[in-house]
Amino acid sequence: MTDVGIPHNWLEQPIQRPSAQVEAKARAHQLQLTKPAGALGELEQLAIRLAGLQGRVDPRIEHCHISLFAADHGIAAAGVSAYPQAVTGQMVANFAAGGAAVSVLARLAGAHFDVVNLGTLQRPAPDPRVLDRWLGPGTADFTQQAAMTAEQRDAALLAGAERLAEAKAAGCDLFVAGEMGIGNTSAATALGAALLGLDPQLLAGPGTGVGTAVLAQKVTLIRQALQRHTADMPDLASGPEALQEHRVLELLRCLGGFEIVAMVGAYLHAGQRAVPVLVDGFISTLAALVAVRLKPDLAAWLIYGHRSAEPGHGLLLEALQARPLLSLDMRLGEGSGAALAVQIVRSACALHSDMATFAGAGVAGPGA
Structure with a gap:
């Protein structure tokens, strides 16, 4: 790993x-386009915001970076996934080999793509295509004990921040975080319910495609x-x-x-290093919600790629x-929806930067 200069107190x-002055200039430029x-x-509005x-004033996406964070979950042993x-x-091996949906979409988007193993149940043999940041064989079953130790949480946060910092050092101008982990919709639902004060039934969805009985058990x-x-935690508000x-x-x-914690770390560090994020x-x-609760100013740096069919996603948005x-x-997850939306972001930038102005094209403007 290269030295990316993350201080010990980075959190x-x-x-x-964002630059309000540049945004104002971009808004004025939009009014001159044909x-x-x-x-x-x-x-x-997307182009103005990106500016x-x-x-x-002329925003562009030339170096999109997609990092896929993977880890297992102890709750999966209870049969909450299909x-x-x-x-x-x-x-993880399929991502690295280029066979997953997000792998395909990353290629189409011309994005740099990397895979980070934070803790699969079985530690795989070394693979030069996979970044090994293994913190253990997945989390513990959170119905019985805390999912992880404070040390594991902090290491996962740092792993995400490191991926963002390395992407920034390579010229990243748009960052996407993807995830993979059987059981992770259960973790996301639990966190979302706790943060929003909602019954988990409102947020829980089929995830990998579970039926009604399994969903109820979940x-x-x-x-x-x-x-x-x-139960003993004071009100978050x-x-x-x-x-x-x-x-x-x-x-x-x-x-x-x-993997959720690593995404939180990556998002937070994106705001600290001025890198726009496209959220999946x-x-x-959910990781974005956690990060914004930690640092409310981060909200300005987050662009949302798509609305998932998962019932809870609309509530989070x-x-x-x-x-x-x-x-x-x-x-699907994986960062796939955001990877698809990269082309929308690029289109917004191209329209903003490459269209002719009324004066440049010799076209009469409004009220002429």
């Missing part, structure tokens, strides 16, 4: 602010976990900021997954006041 570093004002709808994030836990490790287990880990941050980090330790589906959005770019009933 305490502030989130950078089209009626607002005719390109949200594409116009402020990138600090240049697939066995071995699939996580098998899919909800029951998540309720047990919430009772175990949050009360208390000083430092105490709220401690509670969120404790929820992440008790209910999270290594339910689990990635609503809590974040987020409006996703696409809605295609996808629920």
